[in-house]
Amino acid sequence: MIKLTVINRLLVAAAALVLSSAAVAAPGQLGAESSMSPAAVKERIKPVGSVCVQGEECKPVGLAAQPLAGASAGPRTGEQVYNAVCTACHSIGVAGAPKVGDKADWSPRIAQGEKILIQHALNGFTGKKGQMPAKGGCAACSDEEIANGVKYMAGKAK
Ligand code: HEC
Numbered sequence: 353m354i355k356l357t358v359i360n361r362l363l364v365a366a367a368a369l370v371l372s373s374a375a376v377a378a379p380g381q382l383g384a385e386s387s388m389s390p391a392a393v394k395e396r397i398k399p400v401g402s403v404c405v406q407g408e409e410c411k412p413v414g415l416a417a418q419p420l421a422g423a424s425a426g427p428r429t430g431e432q433v434y435n436a437v438c439t440a441c442h443s444i445g446v447a448g449a450p451k452v453g454d455k456a457d458w459s460p461r462i463a464q465g466e467k468i469l470i471q472h473a474l475n476g477f478t479g480k481k482g483q484m485p486a487k488g489g490c491a492a493c494s495d496e497e498i499a500n501g502v503k504y505m506a507g508k509a510k
Contacts, residue, residue: 393446427496430504437490438501448482450509458509469506470499 387393434442434452441449450457461469474495476486487498 388444390444390446393440393444427494427500430500430502430507433490433493433497433501434504437488437493438505441488442505448479449484450481452505453508455509458506462506462509466503466506470502473498473502 428436439452441447442452445451445454450461472484474487477484487493488501490498493501
């Protein structure tokens with residue numbers, strides 16, 4: 353009987369642990385399988401495609417809408433911009449975005465020349481695979497920062 357009670361207590365404690373960690377992990381935590389699954393990300397960023405008109409400024413979305421840390425400290429590096437904005441689509445290839453480091457997808461794009469790549473990132477671009485929103489949806493990013501992001505991603509595919 354005593355043994356049973358101990359086991360019961362352990363079970364209750366284990367259940368409480370599981371419940372509390374589930375609650376902590378739930379809301380939009382990066383890396384959590386469910387919230388970063390291609391379907392979930394695609395769903396979250398869906399409005400980007402519909403509100404972005406080429407040549408016009410996109411409505412900022414999600415992460416991209418927040419001024420990035422260190423905004424006052426001069427232009428961010430390509431890596432910083434990538435991690436704050438571009439990774440949302442380019443890390444796992446959401447909505448047809450060429451995955452960072454995917455040489456087969458990037459090499460014909462890189463072959464267009466850096467100027468064109470940067471233009472496409474700045475102004476938005478609709479290709480065979482999908483739609484790249486202007487500035488990746490980051491209205492707060494400067495042109496220079498977007499160019500840095502492009503160079504960073506292109507560099508990863510070489
Ligand atoms: C909402 C998703 C999304 C975000 C965020 C995003 N991209 Fe893209 N990007 C795409 C898609 C989709 C394509 C591919 C379009 C095609 O080829 O059909 C693309 C293509 C590109 C290309 C290739 C253009 C070409 O000429 O082939 C570059 C360069 C690029 N993105 C840069 C960036 C940079 C830099 C950022 C971050 C500032 C960024 N992207 C953020 C979706 C995104």
